[in-house]
Amino acid sequence: MSKVKIGLVQMSCSQDKQANLDKAVHEIRQAASKGANIICLQELFTSLYFCDVEDYDQFRLAETVPGPSTYVLTELAKELSVVIIASLFEKRAEGLYHNTAAVIDADGSYLGKYRKMHIPDDPSFYEKFYFTPGDLGYKVFSTKYGRLGVLICWDQWYPEASRITALMGADVLFYPTAIGWATSQDEETNADQFQAWQIIQRSHAVANGIPVVSVNRVGLEQDGAMKFWGGSFVANSQGRILYQASHETEETEVVEVDLSEADHFRIHWPFLRDRRIDSYPPLTKRYLDVE
Secondary structure (H helix, E strand, O other): OOEEEEEEEOOOOOHHHHHHHHHHHHHHHHHHHHOOOOEEOOOOOOOOHHHHOOOHHHHOOEOOOHHHHHHHHHHHHHHHHHHEEEEEEEEEEEEEEEEEEEEEEEOOEEEEEHHHHHHOOOHHHHHHOOOOOOOOOOOEEOOOOEEEEEEEEEHHOOHHHHHHHHHHOOOEEEEOOOOEEEOOOOOOOOOOOHHHHHHHHHHHHHOOOOOOEEEEEEEEEEEOOEEEEOOOEEOOOOOOOHHHHOOOOOOOEEEEEEOOHHHHHHHHOOOOOOOOOHHHHHHHHOOOOOO
16 A cells, blocks of 8 residues: 555553553544554553552553453454554563563454563653563564554664664554653753654654654653653654644544655665665674774
8 A cells, every 4th residue: 555544542541451441442443433544552551651660569560462452452453454553561471571562453463562672761761670671673564554663662762773674674663652741841841852852753754764653642640740742743754744743632643644755755865775884883882982
């Protein structure tokens, strides 16, 4: 398919895991009713963003992947003939957990999962306490509606991740996300942070010549100390914003993207052609100490 319709579900969450799953199911149905072919949910959509504290009790939120949530979503994908990207807290084994995105094809088949590679550790984002870094490598999933590259949140800041996924043949890059502002923070800093977040992802679209879809949660959490800033968006293959959600409200939107644009932009902006791969070994080093 040259043109595909992408559904973005930007929603707030509660402490009730089942209620969050039920809300996501309802919004997936809404997106499908608007013609969506591919529907992406936000990062860790079945719960509040629990990584604001280091709390052993939060491990009870985890589940196997595939498991209870994916079983619900596979039936839904088959019924609606849509592809679903679902970010989940994965329990891999006793004491071993990942931040994982499952991909389900439009016939209800489970295509596999991507485990988040880059794990942050910042105030209110203590993900290293919970998640083992991904060990499946970067992934592209061949679906009814195209080849989907899936990365997760903190992966957004790493051009290496988007480049590798694009080189593996992704038609679109998806980023399920959970990012917000401290409510004590000033508006200028908020604006700077949002712009940096969006610009880096739009740059991935430009550098790789493919659309980028970022789906963030919204609403107040952490007893009002954190405002997840929403702002979910779609950028085309040259980084132009096709749609951007608000910072305030839950939104389910469907946006059409033209996958054939990739060839046009890659011909006229031949970044892949001109890559000097012989000069890139230093990228495998943590840092280059040059005296």
